[in-house]
Amino acid sequence: PFIYTNTSSEYDHLPKEEKPSHSFDRSYSDNKPDAIQSGLLMYQGPMYVDNCYFDRYYNLYYNDSFVNTWGFRPVHQSAAISFHRSNHYPTVPRNGVKNLKFGYCNGENNAFRVFMGNSTSEGWEILDGNELVTFHDYDGSLTGTANTQVVLDRPFYVGPECLPHPEWSMSVCPYKYAQLIVRGEGGVLSSSLIDQWPILLSRDDQPQDVIKIQGSTGLKYPVRIHKSYTIRFNTSLGDAPTEVEIKAKYGLENNDVIRIGVCFPKTTTSFNIVSSWPKINSRSTFPTWVDSLAELDADTTFTAFYWDSSNGLLFFKMSSNATFTNLDQEAAGDLVPEVTVTRLDGDNSPATCTYNPAPYNPQVPTPTSVTAATCNGPDSPKGLGAPVVEDYTIPGSRAETCADCPVPDVVHVPRPSEYRGCFYEDSLLQDFTTDVTELRRSMTPQFCASRCFQRELPFAGLYYGNKCVCSSIVGRNGLSSSDLCNKQCTGDSGQICGGSSRDISVFTSGFALPPAPARCGPLSRGVYYQGKCLHLNYVREDFWSAEAMCQSQGGSLSKIDSEEKMDFIITYLLNTDDDVWFGAKAEVDNWYFLDGTPVTYGNWRLGFIQPQENRFLYLQEYRRYKWNLIHWDRYKMSLCDLSLEAPPAVHGNCGYKNRGTSFGIGKTCFAPIQNLLSYQDAWFMCKRMFGRMASIVDETERINLEAFLNGIDDNQRYWVEGSPTTEGFQQAYDEVVSRTLIESAETKRYRSACVLDPESTDGCASGWTKDGNCCYLITGQTVTSYSQAAALCNSETTSLLTVDSQDESASIKAMLNGTVWLDLRYNGALDNIVKSNGETAPVDMWPTSNYLQNLSDGLCVASDAASETWVHTPCSGGTGHQVVCEAPLHFYEKSAACR
Incomplete structure (x- = not known):
């Protein structure tokens, strides 16, 4: 019981015990004692309620003292079953109840079995989930009729055989329902707009009642079986999507049908269709295109599609070939019916579809109308509740009762x-x-x-x-x-x-983490997997340049041929902030790995992607590394399968690892870079090779460079170190054979040539600063992301700065001011801050010992040179930090980072 006191201002002069109050015989375990009281809250699901007894759920009205103050008589609302008051999540249609008993009749003494609130209800919010509530009565113990659905009382959900329950704000219907899920790509279904009310969904026989939800937790709708629905897009929000994925979960079984119409631009002429059942992949099984809606409705193969170009609507039907065998299944036969439609042309503009198509009316038996349930008085609770467990004892401590606990x-x-x-x-x-x-x-x-x-x-x-x-x-x-x-x-x-x-x-939680994978590859940045070394190259390159990089390291772009390997890669790429190339190419009829074997496993983003000329597969970072395709000349990181043996020797005669060729007057050591890189990336690549970008300022070097490049390629642009006159521009050869120089924006991507220096007497290459056993490249350049900093510094011998001691920290302080990126990042699979080679960092560099206990300032790490301490920092965005690279002293002799 609880007493609710009238705290209106007109009673402020009275002591608490003299203020008007009302005594209730039942309280509610919430911080608002007048909130809605219920025994069961139906939520997202799946959830099922069995063998439960409900009693004393009365709507109780406050006394006259509240009426005199507020002008109305407030009610303490109550019901046996209600819904989450601030619900973002649509409920699953197979949520349900059975074998319920009640100690009261529905409506007796203002006691109700179900309550659905609205904006006037205490604490109730009108969110997506509360617009889409529903559940199933499996045995009729709630509604009086078995296999009925409790739905909102609006035309979109109901039909003539339903029984309205206005006291519940619901209806009870004898129909089957499923959950329709809509996703997509591009336009209003892009990641930035999909939670901005992108879809208008209507049932074709009730077109005036349009369902429109925000989509904050996905676009999921309860729909009636054997009905047709039209999906239109919010034209005020943006363009029509390029891809639409539709799934039917939690209800669709054998012989159940839903017809779907999707609005697309009327200028569209070509679609790619993928379906999970019946199997359509546009590779070996194809859709059947029909010429009318009537022909589509008559089809029983579910492979038929009808494009009504005059009205901009693509129609198809969805069904299943299985039945549910247990309550936990999200789809009959554990196969979710799914159709993905990709439009291959048409305007990229909002799609307007005002036409209301004829409803789908299959010849199916009409269900019996729901009638009001009879109530013969209170039920007995005997026999309900959880089963009795014989010889049950209350468990003691974990050590006493759980010898095999983790x-x-x-x-x-x-x-x-x-x-x-x-x-x-x-x-x-x-x-x-x-x-x-x-x-x-x-x-x-x-x-x-x-x-x-x-x-x-x-x-x-x-x-x-x-x-x-x-x-x-x-x-x-x-x-x-x-x-x-x-x-x-x-x-x-x-x-x-x-x-x-x-x-x-x-x-x-304290539970043991899995062991870290064995390390391999350049500076141990790769991970061992089934006889190969998976290695990520941070430099962003086109597909074929990425493959060339992998080959130079003794391997090839990765062959992802199993779900097990894909899962392993997803964990390895945890700290990656960009898309990644892997080794698959298109042929006429299929995808093939670079070794010529066909692709049989696919981690496709929205179903199988038809091969297209000059387009290659990549791992899409923001989709958790699902497979997508793009033109080969886009710039991405690359994932290599490297041999565990040493990489092949480079056939040169000078410079670091003989990567250069002596040429011309004075035998300058040139090393061409065939990769197309920005000026900054090319400059740093030369430095990572312990050289510098070739210069045209020195006349002898310019003559040697032009002669050297003429022997390689006569029709490519090459960055050079020159004397540009415009800020943000650098000089490049337009055509080497004609010796034409141009000024070009630093962000353009050209080839380049390095001049490799012999090892200096102090053990560091020119431009690098010696300190202790390390060489440091200090440029003063600032970048805003960890990934960009790592791409500039990391190679088989060089790395982004690591600070392993207080002495090294003091040396860094003496060499620069401000903050600098460190080769450290929080790894959520290892629950630690680690280097790119998986090693943990020394703990004495942090200002406090609890550096892991609050990562909210950022998952990456920078060193503050002034204070000689480390600070958490966002891995991208913000003002950024300086880039400092490091290499071992006497780099010609070593292949490991300095210590």
Whole structure:
């Protein structure tokens, strides 16, 4: 019981005990005692309720003292079943109940079995999830009719056989429903617009009732089986998408049909179709194009597609060839019906489709109308509840009752629930599981960490102050601003338990992390995998230049031929911020790896991609390394499969590792760079080869350079070190054979030539500064991302700056001012800050010993030369830091970084 006191200002002069109040015989475990009270909250799902008893869920009205003050009589609303009051997530149609019993009849004494709120209800928010609520009554124990669906009472969901329940704000319908999921690419379905109300969905027999949701957690809609729907796009938001992916989950079975119409620009003439069932891949199985909607409706193969170009609508039907065998399945036969449509031409502009197509009306039996349930008085709770477990004993400590429980990593034993920071959670590419534990009154980080440890997962995440999720890895979506994790924990107001569902407070659970993979390749930056060395090159190049780079290192662009290898690569690329080439090329009928074997496994982004001339596959970073295609001349990082043997020798006669050729007067040591690079990238590549860019300022070197390049190529542009007159421009040969010089923007990509220096007497190449056992390249250049800094410095001998001692830190301070990028980054698979070769950093360089306990300032690391300390910094964006490269002293003799 609880007493609610009238705190209106007109009673401020009275002591609390004399203020008007109302006594209720039942309270609600929430921080608002007058909030809606319910025994069960239907949420995202799947969720199922069985063998439950509900009683005393009455709508209770306040006394006259509140009426006199507020002008109306407030009500303490209550129901056995309700819905989440601030629900972003659409509910699954197969959510359901069975074998329910009630201690009251629906409507008796203002007691109701179901309640759906609105904007006037206490604490209720009108969000996507609350616009799409539904659940199933499997045995009729709630509604009186078995196999009925409780839906919102609006034309989009209901039909003539439904029974309205205005006291619930719902209807009970005898139809089957499924969940339609829409994704896509380009236009209004691009990642920047997909959560900005991009879609207008209507049922063709009720076109006036249009469903429009924001899409903050995806575009998911409950739809009726054996009905047709039209998808139009928000023309005020942007252009029509180039690709639309539609899935049907949680309801579609054998002989069930949904017809879909999708609005595209009327100028479109060609589509690529991919379907999971029936199998269509536009490679060996093809869609059947028909000439009318009637012909499409009559088709029973589900391979038919109809493009109504005059109205801009593409029609197709979806079905399944299986039935559900258990409640946990998201699709019958565990195969999700999925159709992906890619338009290959047409205007990139908003698509307007005003035509209302004829509804789909298959010949199926009409269901029996739902009738009002009878109630013969209160049910008995006998026999309900969880099954009784014989000889059950209350467990004691973990050590006493769980001999085989997971043992935490010894590294984590002293800190089982350390804070890691406020991390961002992408609604589509989640790090954390969808298995949510909610404690409305008692959630704490300690509880969540303990639960995740028991589930054998090393990370615990909290949000909304009361929800706990777990993960094996964090950081793939980056960080949120620390002030967005601002919700007090329901079990301890002195602690923070995240923010929204996208802003997660992350803690370690203490569970042991998997061992780090064995290292290999240049400076041990690669990882060993099944007899090869997977190695990432940070330099962004076109496809064929990337392959040439891999070959120079003793390998080829990676052959990704299994899901196991793909999963391994995704973890390896955890700290990568860009797209990555791998080794697959197009032939007429299929994709092939560079060794000539056909591609049989694919981690396709939206289904199989038809091969296209001069386009190659790559790993798309922001899609969690799904496969996509692009023209070969785009610039990306590259992933190589390297041999564990030494790379092939270079056939030269001078310079570092004989990579140069002596030529001309004075025998200048030239090394051409055939890769197309920006001026900055080319300049640093020459420095990584312990040389410099060839100069035209020195007359002898200019003559030698022109003669040397004439013998290689007579129709390419080459960067040179010159005397440009325009800021942001550098000099280049336009055509070497004609010796024409031009000034070009530094961002253009040309070939270049290096002059390799012999080793100097102090053990460092020219332009490098010696200190101790290291050579440092200090340029004063600043870049805004870790990946860019690493690309400028990392090679088989050189690396981005690492500071391994206080002495080295003091030396860096003496050489430069400001902040400098370090070869350090937080790795969410290892839960540590590591170098690019996987080594951990010395802990004494941090200003405090708890440097891992709050990563919210950034997942990368910079060194503040003035204070000789390390600081967390964002891995991209911001003002940036200086780039300093390092190499070992006497680089001709060593292939490992200096220490």
